[in-house]
Amino acid sequence: MIRSWDEIDGDLKLSCDVVIVGSGAGGAPAAALLAEAGWKVIVLEEGGYHPTESFTPNAEGANRRLYRDAGAGILLGDPPIRLLSGRTLGGSTALGYGTAVRPRPGKLAEWRERYGLTELTDAHLEPFFGQAEKDLGVSRADRRRISPADRLIQTGAKKAGWTVEPLQRAAVGCRGCGVCAMGCPTGAQQLTLVSYLPRALKAGAEIYCDAQVRKIKFRKGKAVGVSGAVLKRYARKTVRRFEVSAPWVIVSAGALGSPSLLQRSLGSESRPAPATLGANLRIHPTATLLALFDKPILGWEGIPQGLALAPTGRTDLWAAGGSLHPAQAALIAPGFGHDHKAVMARFASMAQFTVMVEDRSEGEVRALNEFDVEGRYRLGHEDADALKYGLKSLAEAFFEAGAVETIPGAIGAVTGIAKDRANALESIVRLSSGSLLLSGLHPMGTCAMGASAETSAVDVHGKVWGREAVYASDASIFPSALGVPPMLTVTALALRLANHLINQSEGGRP
Amino acid sequence: MKSRSHSPLQLLPTRRGFLAALGAWLAQLPLAAAAAPNLEFLEHHPARGRYFLTDSEEATLRRFCRIVLPSGGAFALGWEEAGMIERLDRYWYGWSPLHQKAVHWSLWGLRWGVPLTILRLSRFEGLDARSATDYLTRLSKAPVGLRYGIYRILLLSNWFCFYNAPEAIAQVGYAPSCGEPKSFLDPIIESSLPTDSQERP
Numbered sequence: 139m140i141r142s143w144d145e146i147d148g149d150l151k152l153s154c155d156v157v158i159v160g161s162g163a164g165g166a167p168a169a170a171l172l173a174e175a176g177w178k179v180i181v182l183e184e185g186g187y188h189p190t191e192s193f194t195p196n197a198e199g200a201n202r203r204l205y206r207d208a209g210a211g212i213l214l215g216d217p218p219i220r221l222l223s224g225r226t227l228g229g230s231t232a233l234g235y236g237t238a239v240r241p242r243p244g245k246l247a248e249w250r251e252r253y254g255l256t257e258l259t260d261a262h263l264e265p266f267f268g269q270a271e272k273d274l275g276v277s278r279a280d281r282r283r284i285s286p287a288d289r290l291i292q293t294g295a296k297k298a299g300w301t302v303e304p305l306q307r308a309a310v311g312c313r314g315c316g317v318c319a320m321g322c323p324t325g326a327q328q329l330t331l332v333s334y335l336p337r338a339l340k341a342g343a344e345i346y347c348d349a350q351v352r353k354i355k356f357r358k359g360k361a362v363g364v365s366g367a368v369l370k371r372y373a374r375k376t377v378r379r380f381e382v383s384a385p386w387v388i389v390s391a392g393a394l395g396s397p398s399l400l401q402r403s404l405g406s407e408s409r410p411a412p413a414t415l416g417a418n419l420r421i422h423p424t425a426t427l428l429a430l431f432d433k434p435i436l437g438w439e440g441i442p443q444g445l446a447l448a449p450t451g452r453t454d455l456w457a458a459g460g461s462l463h464p465a466q467a468a469l470i471a472p473g474f475g476h477d478h479k480a481v482m483a484r485f486a487s488m489a490q491f492t493v494m495v496e497d498r499s500e501g502e503v504r505a506l507n508e509f510d511v512e513g514r515y516r517l518g519h520e521d522a523d524a525l526k527y528g529l530k531s532l533a534e535a536f537f538e539a540g541a542v543e544t545i546p547g548a549i550g551a552v553t554g555i556a557k558d559r560a561n562a563l564e565s566i567v568r569l570s571s572g573s574l575l576l577s578g579l580h581p582m583g584t585c586a587m588g589a590s591a592e593t594s595a596v597d598v599h600g601k602v603w604g605r606e607a608v609y610a611s612d613a614s615i616f617p618s619a620l621g622v623p624p625m626l627t628v629t630a631l632a633l634r635l636a637n638h639l640i641n642q643s644e645g646g647r648p
Numbered sequence: 649m650k651s652r653s654h655s656p657l658q659l660l661p662t663r664r665g666f667l668a669a670l671g672a673w674l675a676q677l678p679l680a681a682a683a684a685p686n687l688e689f690l691e692h693h694p695a696r697g698r699y700f701l702t703d704s705e706e707a708t709l710r711r712f713c714r715i716v717l718p719s720g721g722a723f724a725l726g727w728e729e730a731g732m733i734e735r736l737d738r739y740w741y742g743w744s745p746l747h748q749k750a751v752h753w754s755l756w757g758l759r760w761g762v763p764l765t766i767l768r769l770s771r772f773e774g775l776d777a778r779s780a781t782d783y784l785t786r787l788s789k790a791p792v793g794l795r796y797g798i799y800r801i802l803l804l805s806n807w808f809c810f811y812n813a814p815e816a817i818a819q820v821g822y823a824p825s826c827g828e829p830k831s832f833l834d835p836i837i838e839s840s841l842p843t844d845s846q847e848r849p
Contacts, residue, residue, distance in 0.1 A: 315826040323826055434821070438823075438824050463822070464816070464820050464822050482820055483820060485820035486820065486821040
């Protein structure tokens with residue numbers, strides 16, 4: 139049963155075995171597993187329910203329906219960074235390209251050694267990653283359908299010293315429309331909307347959309363449910379109120395929403411909230427390069443992310459293609475008015491590629507009110523230099539592949555032409571950090587797992603330190619930047635949490 | 649969209665277009681000024697709580713809008729309400745460099761207009777003078793958000809040329825299809841695809 143705001147005709151008082159706040163990669167897998175184990179599950183999603191057939195490649199519609207703050211969220215800092223996250227049934231899984239990769243080798247070892255997460259070994263997590271990959275139909279991107287940008291850059295990337303790997307994707311029967319980030323219109327991409335949530339529903343879970351959880355309720359330090367408001371779609375108008383009683387609460391509202399909800403809920407408690415809640419924000423700062431060719435390549439066709447590239451010897455950079463709607467590319471294309479139009483007129487000859495850094499820089503988030511989260515992020519020199527290096531290397535690779543011009547995403551960036559390649563590449567290195575037009579694609583780390591309440595917000599299972607029966611399950615629990623798109627890791631950890639709860643309870647029942 | 653050159657004669661339709669937009673916008677001013685300011689759009693505006701930092705600053709922004717919206721600020725902050733999106737769609741690319749510069753500098757002028765408006769707020773809106781001064785100080789010391797906000801508005805002007813603007817989208821050829829992708833690659837590139845042995849297991 140899925141109910142939206144206009145189908146709820148009175149205030150709600152509900153009870154269940156577990157209430158899950160959020161329906162993305164951290165919430166939906168747990169909902170499916172727990173419901174299938176016989177638990178009564180309620181999923182509360184702040185965003186609306188938008189079925190597959192409603193997805194169209196229209197920037198206006200997609201922004202409004204799927205993105206928090208209509209895709210205009212900003213992290214304050216120098217440079218300010220555009221932050222993208224989902225606010226729809228399916229969460230941020232609805233926004234990505236379906237890339238489903240495991241953490242790079244060495245990442246789990248780092249988490250064990252630096253953060254005391256000794257349980258997180260490859261062997262321990264293997265069954266959960268395996269299960270997630272099976273559930274989501276993860277397979278190598280169909281090479282016949284990879285995008286023109288991917289095909290073009292791989293020839294240049296190898297010459298420029300990058301390693302090129304085919305990407306694993308959570309997509310079944312993908313036709314390569316290239317419009318994934320506006321919601322997959324064919325149902326191929328395994329958003330939770332078409333994967334775990336139908337399973338949860340089939341097993342009896344109830345899903346409420348447009349339902350904003352405002353507080354987790356505690357009794358003597360133990361979570362006993364949540365309360366909140368049903369909002370009119372696309373508005374901040376409360377139309378109904380709800381209370382859900384449950385002996386278990388899972389918070390999967392993302393790296394902005396989860397710490398904010400916990401801050402609001404724990405702030406009124408006599409026991410102190412974990413000191414690190416909301417700190418340690420990582421985002422994988424991402425820069426974009428546009429490469430122009432002398433003939434149309436129809437860059438929007440095909441699977442936008444079919445290959446992953448990394449400069450040889452560097453593990454902190456990860457580059458992959460993208461398929462931007464013209465309105466998004468227009469934000470990066472230089473100039474205004476006529477100058478801008480001259481660049482955009484060559485859109486069909488344009489390849490778009492992104493490079494992201496496994497960030498060492500940090501930020502923090504803070505709840506302003508029920509709706510708004512203030513985020514700040516301080517891009518450090520090391521990460522800024524890495525991004526500039528990445529942009530320069532991408533430009534080099536595209537020139538090798540025959541690009542006639544490259545445009546780094548930066549305010550006041552100089553367009554580099556192939557004839558003056560050396561200067562073009564050098565100009566990228568000279569960009570000031572503050573001029574980079576960056577996006578934060580993967581907010582994480584704000585309810586970090588760790589070995590103690592002094593250094594982290596949650597334990598190795600995601601349980602909030604100092605409280606009982608309340609767990610975080612999303613990218614917010616990563617203790618450091620993952621370095622690759624986090625969807626598969628979040629899913630695997632959510633499956634692990636569900637198993638943990640089932641194992642903790644008598645006979646697998648709550 | 650029709651491209652325009654910059655000779656004086658050919659500037660005329662551009663200027664006429666610009667003036668038409670300006671006139672339409674000005675025409676609604678008496679209404680805007682007479683009616684109680686409708687700030688509800690701010691509740692849903694993506695900028696809410698983003699370009700400005702705290703609750704109190706947001707409150708200040710709302711007051712700022714109440715005063716400035718019927719004047720030049722409408723362009724920057726009230727464009728949804730003032731219908732400027734459609735006008736941008738129609739005119740931005742048609743504007744001459746002179747017009748663009750004028751808009752550019754008007755927006756940059758807001759950088760200075762905002763603090764001055766805050767001072768006005770302290771007189772006309774009853775804002776605590778100390779808060780207004782603090783705000784002014786913070787703006788002048790840390791103009792990053794504002795600087796970016798204004799620059800972002802300029803960037804968004806480009807964005808809105810394509811945002812829900814079918815003509816512009818069609819003009820750049822963007823036409824995703826969920827049918828079979830066309831074959832557009834030359835065989836040399838095709839042959840360089842990774843082999844199975846290069847792929848991760």
